[in-house]
Each structure stands twice: as structure tokens, then as C-alpha cells.
Amino acid sequence: MxxxxxxxxxxxxxxxxxxxxxxxxxxxxxxxxxxxxxxxxxxxxxxxxxxxxxxxxxxxxxxxxxxxxxxxxxxxxxxxxxxxxxxxxxxxxxxxxxxxxxxxxxxxxxxxxxxxxxxxxxxxxxxxxxxxxxxxxxxxxxxxxxxxxxxxxxxxxxxxxxxxxxxxxxxxxxxxxxxxxxxxxxxxxxDPERALERMRRSWQQRARRLLDLGAETVAASGPRHRSRDGVDALHRHPHDGQLRRQVVRLNESTLIIEAQLVLTSPTSARVEAQELFGAELSLTNCARFCAALPHVLTPADAALRAGADAAVRAARDEQWPLVRDRAAGLREHPGSTERATTLVRRLALSLEQYAASRERLHHAIEERRRGVTVATFQPAVELASGFLPGSVPVSAQASTTPGRGRFERTVMPPYVRSSLQIAVAATVAVVVGDLVDGFRLYWAVLAAFLAFMATTNTGEQVRKALFRVAGTAIGIVVGDVLVHATGGNVAAALPVVLVVLFLGIYLIRTNYTFMVVGVTMMLSLLYYQLGEFSWDLLVLRLAETAVGVGAVVLTVLVVFPLRPQRVIAAGVLLWFRALATLLDHSLDRLLGGETRPLRSDIRALDASWAALEAAAEPLRRATFGRNSTQLAEIRAVSSAARFYARSLGDAVAELADPHLPALRPAARDLRGSVAAIDTRLESGTHGTYVRAAALVERAARELPADAELAHLALRDLTLLDGALARFAAALDMQVRDHDTSDLLGGGGGGGHGAPSP
Incomplete structure (x- = not known):
């Protein structure tokens, strides 16, 4: 529940x-x-x-x-x-x-x-x-x-x-x-201000829930299975799935609030958006470290575990002075292993940053309410009906970019593609629906039209069409029961219909079936009032609906199809290029070159990842075998790589003197490997990913021991390199390491052989 x-x-x-x-x-x-x-x-x-x-x-x-x-x-x-x-x-x-x-x-x-x-x-x-x-x-x-x-x-x-x-x-x-x-x-x-206040309260509740789950995860004892490179750190504990879901929801809520800020007060939103971003990023890191700690803490670290649990719970209760005290205590006590010490210190640092960001965020909100004006800012996304745009950016990119398949070369604006498809689907629905029943064919037409509403690609259209059939089947049964239970009395039946219709509209973003059930029940009552109600009529409605759904499915699979694989490929490319931009700018800053604001890069990465997830969601239960394995792998790796890239960008931005010339060889290899992945995604050409972890470690050895923030940045860079190497292996690329001459993946070896998405 x-x-x-x-x-x-x-x-x-x-x-x-x-x-x-x-x-x-x-x-x-x-x-x-x-x-x-x-x-x-x-x-x-x-x-x-x-x-x-x-x-x-x-x-x-x-x-x-x-x-x-x-x-x-x-x-x-x-x-x-x-x-x-x-x-x-x-x-x-x-x-x-x-x-x-x-x-x-x-x-x-x-x-x-x-x-x-x-x-x-x-x-x-x-x-x-x-x-x-x-x-x-x-x-x-x-x-x-x-x-x-x-x-x-x-x-x-x-x-x-x-x-x-x-x-x-x-x-x-x-x-x-x-x-x-x-x-x-x-x-x-x-008004937008009241909507913004509701969003803030929701964000705070979600932050508390995330920290509560984090504390429960830290308190769990005993090591657990963990995949290499820590990529699946948020997927192995009973709480980890919930923890990951909270992280995703928190990120989505933050993006929505940022876009809402522009609507409420565009001249004073920058500071609040910046502090909200800092708080969300700190919480994401807290979740990441809480999920990783049970892997490395031993029975000898019982006091450290208890301290970490207490610090996280203090943050959940928003007791900021206590958070600082307990985080300081964590930073002073080493763990039984170097890895445990590093993770606990990183958790402590993230909690301190979260406390500071929340306090500054409260101050920024008060300043904005007093009308203090600062420079405007551009949010990463524009809301659609108050929500994130979902898969629209990805589908638009896929529709206007040639695919690799023989029948996927045609490019056109999404609205043109959908118009041509619905013209064909409507014609089929009208012709076949007319053969089933010449007067009631409008049900087939209605089913065909609504399958194209708020959908942008073949996967979503087929999914929505099937939901319509399911909702109609359920609705005619419930509608028949409603009419007989109320005797067709409007005063008795209408409140029930309105409640069901309300739930249908409210839950439409969760599952379209609820909306169809409500509408079908309403129509049952309507036909009774028109003197036409019968079980045969309801079954005919289901048959005509099936005709419309069949017309949609057939059309979107044959006529200029925007196949899910093509959409996912476009989404992966958009996400990867956003990540590559953030990595490139972070490396520039680490090497002492031109500095660019990294916050906008991180937000662009968040937006592209949210669009990729929205495009992948309809396929989560609709793919099988090798394709299903590859999709799950890409989603897991993209999520982990995003975590590491965001943490890297945040750490690099905080460095006072980021000049690290010893990192140049690693930066060269990373940029070359990223270019190889980009080529693989765009053209399908196989290449080699050369891991830079050994070179990053060499650069880290030249850093002073007290350069903690720089060490943390290089640690994130190593983790990101590991995640990208796994991503390259999932794309069937060869992966090499400077430490050995052996292939670590690709060419079908190691269970990673898979075609590009």
C-alpha cells in the first residue's frame, strides 16, 4: 500500500x-x-x-x-x-x-x-x-x-x-x-505560486522518505551481492528499489519545480533553483552512499554504522546543527577498511552539503517572497500540462533522424507522421467498423483516434490501444452491473459514474485503463436513458473498439512506423551526448582550461535521462530475451553513469584550484573512448573503449593527501569510466584496460554481446 x-x-x-x-x-x-x-x-x-x-x-x-x-x-x-x-x-x-x-x-x-x-x-x-x-x-x-x-x-x-x-x-x-x-x-x-508551494511540500516529503529509506538501508547488517564497478548499487537490497525510485522521483520533482519557478517569478528564481539543485544533488549522493555502505561495513564497524544511521536520521528530521555534529564525527573516525572510510566520509560530506543547501534554500525562498530580484535563468525543461514532457523530445528526435533499418530512412515531423498514420487507421476502422455495424462504427473511429492522443511512437500507441480494449471490457461488465443495481435511476447512478470518471482522469497518467472504464460506465448509463441499453449493445461496443484498436496496431506497425528500438536509440544518443558534454567540460576544468558553468550541463543530462526513461517505460514488460536483457542493462548503466557524472560535475565545480596536469593522459583516453561510443550509437561502427581508470589512479597519487575534494572528483571519474566501459560492452564494443592487454568485453564475450539499441 x-x-x-x-x-x-x-x-x-x-x-x-x-x-x-x-x-x-x-x-x-x-x-x-x-x-x-x-x-x-x-x-x-x-x-x-x-x-x-x-x-x-x-x-x-x-x-x-x-x-x-x-x-x-x-x-x-x-x-x-x-x-x-x-x-x-x-x-x-x-x-x-x-x-x-x-x-x-x-x-x-x-x-x-x-x-x-x-x-x-x-x-x-x-x-x-x-x-x-x-x-x-x-x-x-x-x-x-x-x-x-x-x-x-x-x-x-x-x-x-x-x-x-x-x-x-x-x-x-x-x-x-x-x-x-x-x-x-x-x-x-x-495561481502558479500556490502550485509551487504544493510542489515544495511534496519535494520535502519525498526528501524525508528518501533519507528514511537510506537510514534503514545503512542499518541493515551483512554484505550483499554487488555487481562490478558498483553500477547496481541501488538494486540489490529490499529497500534499494524503493530508494532508487525515490531518487528518480526527487529528480523529476526538482525539474518540475525549476520550470514552475519561471512561471511564478522569472526575475528572482535563479538563487532558489540553484540551492534546490544543490540539495537534490546532495540527497542523490546520500542515497548512493547509503546503498553502498552495507557492502563494505564489517562487524567491526558497528559504531560507524550507528553513527551513519543517526546522521541520516538527523537530516531526515531537518535538525541541521545535529547533522553537522554527527557528520563531523563520522569524518573523524576511520572505518575498518579504506573503502569503508571513503564511503562514510563521502556520506558525511553529502549530509553537510545537504544541510547547507536546505538552509540557503529557505533563505532564498524568503528573499524571493520579499521581491529580491536576481538574474533570470532558463530551466532544463518546459512543462507540458504541468508535467515533464515525457518521451516527446526523444520521439521527435527519432522521427526527424534517419534510422539504420531499410524501412526507417524516412524522416518527417512527428505531427506529419501521426497525421498520415491516423488517416490510414481511420480509413481501416471506418471500413471494417461499417461491416460490423453500419451505425455503431463510431466506436471503432473513437478507439482509433484516442490511441493517437498523448502518444508519440509505435510502442506508446500500441500500449494505449490495448489499454482501451481492456478498459472497455472491464467497463461494460461494471456498467451493466451499475445499470441493473440502480435500475437506471440517474440520481443513484450518476454519483457513482462521476466518482469513477474522476478516478479515471486522476489516474490517467498512471494507467489509461481507468479512464476507459469510467467513460464506458458513463455510456452504459447514457444508453439506458436513451432507451437503447442492452448487453448485446455493450458487446457490440467491445467488438467495434477491438476493430479500432486493431486498425491502430496494424497501421503503426506498417505505415511509417516509429519503432521502439529506433526511439530508444535516439533517446540513448541524446542522453549520451548530454553526458559527454558534462564530462568534457569537467575535464576542461580539471585540466585548468576554459571553465564553463557545469550546473546547466547537469540539468541537461537530467532532462535527457528523464526523456529516455519515459521512452523506455512502455518496453519494460514488452521485450523478451536478448532485447529485454539489453534494455535492462542500458537502463541500469545509464542511471549509474548519470549519478557518477552529476557527482563529478558538482565536485569539480567546488574545486578552488582544479589544475591537474597529470590527468591529461586519462582525459585523452576518456575523450577518445567517448567519441568511439558516440560513433557506435550514431552509425553502428564498432570501436574500442579504452578504460582510463589506471591513468586516473596515477594522477590521484600525485595529489596531496589533504586534497580531499580533488580525490573525490577523481574517484567519481573512475566510477564513471567503469560505468561507461560497461555501457560500451553492452553495445558489443571491445573494452581494453591499461592494466592488462586482455579484452574485458565485447565481441560476444563475457555475456555482453548484444546489438546496439
């Missing part, structure tokens, strides 16, 4: 998704209420009593009332989660713009509804345009989504309504806008 709550909180660090879900559901409730009152007051879309037999008129008017409420509710719901502009004024403008594309699409749908072929062709064209307009950013995305929903409603309602009823529909849409605006600007009025 604790892990589940932690994962949920990690997916929504500033409660942005919780607020979005609440906003969407309240928007639906208010819109439905407004439309109901409007229809009762004006008789909108209602037939006069003399229009036919009373029973028929009553049933028709009830159905049209439901339709009116549906139109207003859909607009309010979409306004709740597609309008994500940074300022209230921009949010209002975006909300007011939503009715135009929706009404235009409804009008065309009603106009072409009587003409079968034309209306089906219009659905395909509309879906293609709705995807293409994403090229214009969030407002383009919103316009495309509401336009599709409008066209869908026009096709769905053309038998009940005509073009002459568009005015009443426009009134319903307008009431949806009023409802959404009322909820956003009155009921749930928010």
Missing part, C-alpha cells in the same frame, strides 16, 4: 492531476445543471406536446434533454483538462476559443450526416486534421480534440437533429464554457 501511494504521489508531485480531475468533474456537474435549467426554461430542442403521441414526445424530449446535457458536459470536461496555460488570462482566452472548432465540426457533421459516404469520409478527414494541428502547440492540441468531439457528436446525432438546431447546441456549448470558467476561476481558483 505504501509503495502504491508513493507511486501515485510521484506521478502527481504538485497535485496538478488531482486538481485537473476535480475541475473536470465539477465542470460536468455545473454544466449539466445549467443545461438542465436552460432546457426547462426555454424548451430548447424540445418537441411541442402536439407533435405526436404523448409517449413518443415524452421519450424523445427526454432523449434530447440528455443530448443537450451531454454536449455541455463534454465541453466543460475537456476545458477542464486541455486548458493548461500559465496565466489566468491565457486560460480564459483558451477556454473561450474552444466552442468555435467544436461547433464548426458539429455543423459539418450534421450537414453531411444524411450522405453516408461523405459523412464517413468527413470523419477520416477530421481525425487527420485534429492530429495535424498539434503542430501549433497546446492550443492546437485542444482545438483538434474538441473539433473531433464535435464531429463525432454531429455524426452521432444527425438522425435526431438538423442544421437548424445548431443555435440551441451553441447555447449548450456556451453553458459548458460558463460552467468550466466558473469552476476554474471561482470555485477552484488557483
Amino acid at each position: 505504501r509503495d502504491g501511494v508513493d507511486r501515485l504521489a510521484g506521478a502527481d508531485p504538485g497535485l496538478t492531476q488531482l486538481r485537473t480531475a476535480t475541475q473536470a468533474i465539477l465542470g460536468i456537474v455545473v454544466a449539466v445543471g445549467l443545461v438542465y435549467g436552460f432546457v426547462r426554461l426555454t424548451g430548447a430542442l424540445q418537441l411541442p406536446a402536439a407533435a405526436g403521441p404523448p409517449a413518443v414526445v415524452t421519450a424523445t424530449n427526454h432523449a434530447l434533454l440528455i443530448v443537450s446535457m451531454l454536449v455541455g458536459g463534454i465541453l466543460a470536461m475537456m476545458a477542464g483538462f486541455v486548458v493548461n496555460d500559465p496565466s489566468p488570462r491565457q486560460q480564459l482566452v483558451s477556454t473561450l476559443l474552444l466552442p468555435a472548432p467544436m461547433l464548426a465540426a458539429i455543423a459539418v457533421g450534421l450537414l453531411l450526416g444524411p450522405y453516408r459516404v461523405a459523412s464517413l469520409a468527413w470523419l477520416v478527414v477530421l481525425m487527420t486534421l485534429a492530429v495535424y494541428v498539434r503542430r501549433w502547440g497546446p492550443r492546437g492540441f485542444a482545438a483538434g480534440l474538441v473539433a473531433f468531439n464535435g464531429g463525432f457528436l454531429g455524426f452521432f446525432l444527425h438522425r435526431q437533429l438538423s442544421l437548424g438546431d445548431l443555435g440551441w447546441l451553441a447555447a449548450d456549448v456556451g453553458l459548458g464554457v460558463v460552467a468550466a470558467s466558473f469552476v476554474r476561476f471561482v470555485v477552484l481558483r488557483d
Whole structure:
């Protein structure tokens, strides 16, 4: 349960998704209420009593009332989660713009509804345009989504309504806008500063959780298995998986806060961002050393273990003077081995740095609140709907870069690729869906369209499409139970549907299935109110959904596919080049050459690694055999290499006199080996990675014994060299060492033979 709550909180660090879900559901409730009152007051879309037999008129008017409420509710719901502009004024403008594309699409749908072929062709064209307009950013995305929903409603309602009823529909849409605006600007009025405060609280709670896990890990006794070079140091203890997850979430939260700072106060955010970065980096190192200590502490180090545990717990409780006292004690007492002494001292140094950064961070926040102005800064990422952009940068890079395969040479902007794919998928869905049921084919169309929403490559599209089938299957069963349990009574069933729909929107970033279950339950209630509900209808919905999903899967695998392997290869290259830039600039500084600010390099590395992880996540359970082993190896090594590179950059930046000419031979070999890996990733050409650890050690022997920070930097450089050597072996490169003439990996030896990603 604790892990589940932690994962949920990690997916929504500033409660942005919780607020979005609440906003969407309240928007639906208010819109439905407004439309109901409007229809009762004006008789909108209602037939006069003399229009036919009373029973028929009553049933028709009830159905049209439901339709009116549906139109207003859909607009309010979409306004709740597609309008994500940074300022209230921009949010209002975006909300007011939503009715135009929706009404235009409804009008065309009603106009072409009587003409079968034309209306089906219009659905395909509309879906293609709705995807293409994403090229214009969030407002383009919103316009495309509401336009599709409008066209869908026009096709769905053309038998009940005509073009002459568009005015009443426009009134319903307008009431949806009023409802959404009322909820956003009155009921749930928010501002970036409050969102930032929620993010800060979430960050502090996660930091405490990380330190708590670190203390529990340190307190664990006995050595544990550890892979060579310490690459898997965060993966071997019962707490290590949780510890690693906390480190990742903390890094993501830090990136989000930095981007949010620019939205709240761009002229005074630099200092706070800098101190937040320092605190996060110190915590990352604390986690790394806590995970490594049980490997090296012996029974003779019981007092040292207890001291480390007490120091970490003091940091968790934010007792900064006590942290310094206990860290100083750790630095003065050697361990039973040189390795234990080094790790404990590094942990002590990291705890001291964390305490200092947190105190300065508190001061920076107070200064910013007083309006102290400093130079602006550029965050590493721009938020998308309040969250990190996920795999979008990686997929965009892959789409515009030729792949190595024969059928992967075609390059095009992502929105063009998706537009062509959805045109084909929509055509297949329409044709096959029409054969299954000529009227209900819109379910197939809907499934095909939604598989392309918020997805950027083949792996994500297939995954989302399969989630839709699963959610529909679950939803029709639960929906059938709901209708029979409530007897179709709206007052009894609607609260349940709203709760499930709320959970679906809130959990959509965790698993799309929840959203589909909520929507399917809502539709079950809707069809009951329209007098069309039956088990056969629900099964037909599942069949048509399967048709749409099948059309998507077939299309994205055949038509200009952006295969997961190509996306991962692009992500690995982006990540590696960010790491290479940080390493190159760190070496420049160590050699006394031109100095560059390393913080921006570290943040660029963090952003590229987060994008790589987002791109790799859909493949975690979808690859088998050799590919699965290689993917797991690359993820583990990239994570470890990032830790070491960040720690290296931080240590180098703190050096007062970093001039180390003895490091030149090691720097030469490292740069040559990094260039060899880059060539391997870009062109597939095999090369050799020459380990520089022996040369780094030689340079370390020339340092004074009291140059502790310089020794720590070279230790991180050695660890980074080891991680990169393992990465080269995973890419099937040869790995050589200055200490021996033997090959350490590559060519299929040592269990590392594997094709490049």
C-alpha cells in the first residue's frame, strides 16, 4: 500500500492531476445543471406536446434533454483538462476559443450526416486534421480534440437533429464554457505560486522518505551481492528499489519545480533553483552512499554504522546543527577498511552539503517572497500540462533522424507522421467498423483516434490501444452491473459514474485503463436513458473498439512506423551526448582550461535521462530475451553513469584550484573512448573503449593527501569510466584496460554481446 501511494504521489508531485480531475468533474456537474435549467426554461430542442403521441414526445424530449446535457458536459470536461496555460488570462482566452472548432465540426457533421459516404469520409478527414494541428502547440492540441468531439457528436446525432438546431447546441456549448470558467476561476481558483508551494511540500516529503529509506538501508547488517564497478548499487537490497525510485522521483520533482519557478517569478528564481539543485544533488549522493555502505561495513564497524544511521536520521528530521555534529564525527573516525572510510566520509560530506543547501534554500525562498530580484535563468525543461514532457523530445528526435533499418530512412515531423498514420487507421476502422455495424462504427473511429492522443511512437500507441480494449471490457461488465443495481435511476447512478470518471482522469497518467472504464460506465448509463441499453449493445461496443484498436496496431506497425528500438536509440544518443558534454567540460576544468558553468550541463543530462526513461517505460514488460536483457542493462548503466557524472560535475565545480596536469593522459583516453561510443550509437561502427581508470589512479597519487575534494572528483571519474566501459560492452564494443592487454568485453564475450539499441 505504501509503495502504491508513493507511486501515485510521484506521478502527481504538485497535485496538478488531482486538481485537473476535480475541475473536470465539477465542470460536468455545473454544466449539466445549467443545461438542465436552460432546457426547462426555454424548451430548447424540445418537441411541442402536439407533435405526436404523448409517449413518443415524452421519450424523445427526454432523449434530447440528455443530448443537450451531454454536449455541455463534454465541453466543460475537456476545458477542464486541455486548458493548461500559465496565466489566468491565457486560460480564459483558451477556454473561450474552444466552442468555435467544436461547433464548426458539429455543423459539418450534421450537414453531411444524411450522405453516408461523405459523412464517413468527413470523419477520416477530421481525425487527420485534429492530429495535424498539434503542430501549433497546446492550443492546437485542444482545438483538434474538441473539433473531433464535435464531429463525432454531429455524426452521432444527425438522425435526431438538423442544421437548424445548431443555435440551441451553441447555447449548450456556451453553458459548458460558463460552467468550466466558473469552476476554474471561482470555485477552484488557483495561481502558479500556490502550485509551487504544493510542489515544495511534496519535494520535502519525498526528501524525508528518501533519507528514511537510506537510514534503514545503512542499518541493515551483512554484505550483499554487488555487481562490478558498483553500477547496481541501488538494486540489490529490499529497500534499494524503493530508494532508487525515490531518487528518480526527487529528480523529476526538482525539474518540475525549476520550470514552475519561471512561471511564478522569472526575475528572482535563479538563487532558489540553484540551492534546490544543490540539495537534490546532495540527497542523490546520500542515497548512493547509503546503498553502498552495507557492502563494505564489517562487524567491526558497528559504531560507524550507528553513527551513519543517526546522521541520516538527523537530516531526515531537518535538525541541521545535529547533522553537522554527527557528520563531523563520522569524518573523524576511520572505518575498518579504506573503502569503508571513503564511503562514510563521502556520506558525511553529502549530509553537510545537504544541510547547507536546505538552509540557503529557505533563505532564498524568503528573499524571493520579499521581491529580491536576481538574474533570470532558463530551466532544463518546459512543462507540458504541468508535467515533464515525457518521451516527446526523444520521439521527435527519432522521427526527424534517419534510422539504420531499410524501412526507417524516412524522416518527417512527428505531427506529419501521426497525421498520415491516423488517416490510414481511420480509413481501416471506418471500413471494417461499417461491416460490423453500419451505425455503431463510431466506436471503432473513437478507439482509433484516442490511441493517437498523448502518444508519440509505435510502442506508446500500441500500449494505449490495448489499454482501451481492456478498459472497455472491464467497463461494460461494471456498467451493466451499475445499470441493473440502480435500475437506471440517474440520481443513484450518476454519483457513482462521476466518482469513477474522476478516478479515471486522476489516474490517467498512471494507467489509461481507468479512464476507459469510467467513460464506458458513463455510456452504459447514457444508453439506458436513451432507451437503447442492452448487453448485446455493450458487446457490440467491445467488438467495434477491438476493430479500432486493431486498425491502430496494424497501421503503426506498417505505415511509417516509429519503432521502439529506433526511439530508444535516439533517446540513448541524446542522453549520451548530454553526458559527454558534462564530462568534457569537467575535464576542461580539471585540466585548468576554459571553465564553463557545469550546473546547466547537469540539468541537461537530467532532462535527457528523464526523456529516455519515459521512452523506455512502455518496453519494460514488452521485450523478451536478448532485447529485454539489453534494455535492462542500458537502463541500469545509464542511471549509474548519470549519478557518477552529476557527482563529478558538482565536485569539480567546488574545486578552488582544479589544475591537474597529470590527468591529461586519462582525459585523452576518456575523450577518445567517448567519441568511439558516440560513433557506435550514431552509425553502428564498432570501436574500442579504452578504460582510463589506471591513468586516473596515477594522477590521484600525485595529489596531496589533504586534497580531499580533488580525490573525490577523481574517484567519481573512475566510477564513471567503469560505468561507461560497461555501457560500451553492452553495445558489443571491445573494452581494453591499461592494466592488462586482455579484452574485458565485447565481441560476444563475457555475456555482453548484444546489438546496439
